Amino acid sequence: MSDLSDLYQEVIFDHNKRPRNFGKLFEPNRLAKGFNPLCGDRITLYLVVENGVLKDISFEGQGCAISTASASLLTEILKGKTEAEADAMFKDFHAMVTTDNVEPSEALGKLEVLSGVREFPARVKCATLAWHTLQAALKNRQDSVSTE
Amino acid sequence: MTAATAIKSQASAGYDVARLREDFPILKELIHDKPLVYLDNAATSQKPWPVINAERDYYTHLNANIHRGVHDLSQRATDAFEGGRSKARQFINARKNEEVIFVRGTTEAINLVAMCYGRTKLNAGDEIIVSEMEHHSNIVPWQMACEVTGAVLRVAPISDGGELDMAAYGRLLNERTKIVAMTHVANALGSITPIKAITQLAHACGAIVLVDGAQAAPHIPIDVQDLDVDFYAFSGHKIYAPTGIGILYGKEALLDAMPPYQGGGDMIRSVSFKKTTYNALPYKFEAGTPFIAGGIGLGAAIDYINELGLDNIASHEHDLLDYATLLSRDIPDLKIIGTAREKASVFSFTLGRVHPHDIGTILDHEGIAIRTGHHCAMPVMERLGIQATARASFGLYNTRSEVDALFAGIRKVQKVFA
Numbered sequence: 001m002s003d004l005s006d007l008y009q010e011v012i013f014d015h016n017k018r019p020r021n022f023g024k025l026f027e028p029n030r031l032a033k034g035f036n037p038l039c040g041d042r043i044t045l046y047l048v049v050e051n052g053v054l055k056d057i058s059f060e061g062q063g064c065a066i067s068t069a070s071a072s073l074l075t076e077i078l079k080g081k082t083e084a085e086a087d088a089m090f091k092d093f094h095a096m097v098t099t100d101n102v103e104p105s106e107a108l109g110k111l112e113v114l115s116g117v118r119e120f121p122a123r124v125k126c127a128t129l130a131w132h133t134l135q136a137a138l139k140n141r142q143d144s145v146s147t148e
Numbered sequence: 149m150t151a152a153t154a155i156k157s158q159a160s161a162g163y164d165v166a167r168l169r170e171d172f173p174i175l176k177e178l179i180h181d182k183p184l185v186y187l188d189n190a191a192t193s194q195k196p197w198p199v200i201n202a203e204r205d206y207y208t209h210l211n212a213n214i215h216r217g218v219h220d221l222s223q224r225a226t227d228a229f230e231g232g233r234s235k236a237r238q239f240i241n242a243r244k245n246e247e248v249i250f251v252r253g254t255t256e257a258i259n260l261v262a263m264c265y266g267r268t269k270l271n272a273g274d275e276i277i278v279s280e281m282e283h284h285s286n287i288v289p290w291q292m293a294c295e296v297t298g299a300v301l302r303v304a305p306i307s308d309g310g311e312l313d314m315a316a317y318g319r320l321l322n323e324r325t326k327i328v329a330m331t332h333v334a335n336a337l338g339s340i341t342p343i344k345a346i347t348q349l350a351h352a353c354g355a356i357v358l359v360d361g362a363q364a365a366p367h368i369p370i371d372v373q374d375l376d377v378d379f380y381a382f383s384g385h386k387i388y389a390p391t392g393i394g395i396l397y398g399k400e401a402l403l404d405a406m407p408p409y410q411g412g413g414d415m416i417r418s419v420s421f422k423k424t425t426y427n428a429l430p431y432k433f434e435a436g437t438p439f440i441a442g443g444i445g446l447g448a449a450i451d452y453i454n455e456l457g458l459d460n461i462a463s464h465e466h467d468l469l470d471y472a473t474l475l476s477r478d479i480p481d482l483k484i485i486g487t488a489r490e491k492a493s494v495f496s497f498t499l500g501r502v503h504p505h506d507i508g509t510i511l512d513h514e515g516i517a518i519r520t521g522h523h524c525a526m527p528v529m530e531r532l533g534i535q536a537t538a539r540a541s542f543g544l545y546n547t548r549s550e551v552d553a554l555f556a557g558i559r560k561v562q563k564v565f566a
Contacts, residue, residue, distance in 0.1 A: 004509075004510060004513050004564070007509065008506075008564060013565070038521060039504075039505050039520065039521045039522070039535075039536055040521060040522045040526065040529065040535040040536045041505075041535070042535075062535055063503060064503035064504075064505035064506050065502075065503060065506045065565075066505075066506070068503075120509060122509070123505070123509060126505060
């Protein structure tokens with residue numbers, strides 16, 4: 001049986017209460033909006049990408065504890081990474097929260113705290129919203145991405 | 149004295165909820181090893197044995213296609229299905245069975261009217277009025293009709309508490325208003341709208357009125373003749389009947405003047421490549437084999453409700469709503485969303501900074517099923533400046549101890565998010 005404490009880990013509460021890199025960037029060169037029509041969660045990601053490196057990243061939006069913490073952790077871990085690394089991390093993250101019996105990739109580091117989401121199918125989209133938005137930002141898609 | 153004992157149950161003395169619960173087998177389910185506390189009745193209601201049995205009996209004893217019957221089985225199936233229609237007619241006090249059309253549910257009923265009445269009667273510049281607290285299914289079909297016809301959608305505002313602003317509604321009405329499409333009970337807030345007065349004002353301007361009765365049908369006795377509405381839509385599954393069956397009531401003269409909805413079998417009188425003629429009401433709007441078992445199940449659900457008495461059910465549910473409202477006063481962070489004076493048993497709320505989705509997940513772990521999110525009513529969420537709410541909604545089988553469980557769950561949410 002899934003356990004609530006697997007989902008709501010301390011790190012998640014911490015990032016929900018004090019989201020990192022929260023707010024607009026001064027001069028982003030990439031931006032994307034994400035929307036989860038199921039629950040109304042909205043997020044905007046701001047990025048400064050130079051020579052294929054994510055120099056700076058921030059987010060704004062309103063959402064549940066899982067989506068807020070996931071976005072906050074994403075900004076923290078991706079700052080300084082290359083686009084290729086970010087892309088690989090998206091795939092690892094997605095596998096972690098959707099596939100049973102998969103050891104989280106080591107590269108995910110702290111993001112492992114979100115692995116408990118796997119046991120809560122209704123909440124997977126909360127955890128992946130920021131990541132889908134990131135994909136859109138890296139492709140510089142201006143239209144809002146949706147989890148549906 | 150604690151809040152829990154401060155008010156006495158006002159439910160009618162003969163209303164035996166413990167016995168009623170025996171009629172609903174699903175209430176014995178365990179969720180996360182805890183007894184199910186089902187408080188999501190505004191989304192869909194659970195089904196009692198008489199409804200489950202009616203559906204099963206159809207498949208075990210009656211299954212045949214209807215309205216085709218040379219053979220006896222088909223005649224029996226037709227009689228049972230049409231019996232469901234008669235019960236639905238009585239349930240809303242329509243004049244004739246011809247005015248009672250089987251559809252999949254409220255959504256299809258509204259789409260049917262938007263398509264067959266809206267798109268054929270509306271011209272560019274005509275106006276449709278909806279309220280600010282409609283479900284998406286009473287907004288989007290009208291937007292689609294506006295796109296095709298050039299008609300304009302106008303929105304009647306609500307107060308912060310979720311009451312329709314009747315004065316503002318009155319000001320919106322004018323000679324261009326052709327359709328007023330209004331909810332009877334707002335799904336996200338529980339507000340009851342004064343349909344009779346709304347209809348009188350609309351008729352005085354020459355507009356017709358469609359009522360979304362999805363949330364009203366389980367709680368309020370409906371008399372379409374007294375209300376004098378032109379169309380009334382409701383779903384079976386919210387009144388303890390199967391999903392996939394619902395009713396569109398329409399005044400005969402209006403239905404007669406409308407083109408058919410879908411073409412196919414059953415809706416025709418004769419077909420030739422030169423000229424096809426359409427069937428009489430209500431069959432003109434019922435192309436194809438319908439959900440026969442659903443129509444029979446709807447009849448069984450209406451019998452079940454009638455036996456209990458809709459007034460008794462409503463007063464029982466109202467007691468639960470009052471009780472929840474009272475208990476909520478002990479939780480300063482809890483804000484009730486929807487505080488209309490006239491309210492059905494919808495208890496929508498926010499809890500400090502905790503997102504409704506997190507509330508829903510934690511309550512689920514206590515076996516408590518509620519709805520969280522925007523409740524397919526994004527515009528009213530925007531109007532009230534919130535993204536989402538948590539919504540508990542009560543049905544005829546819920547109890548005060550389940551309301552207690554809800555509040556114990558809410559306190560757990562606060563503890564987890566302390």
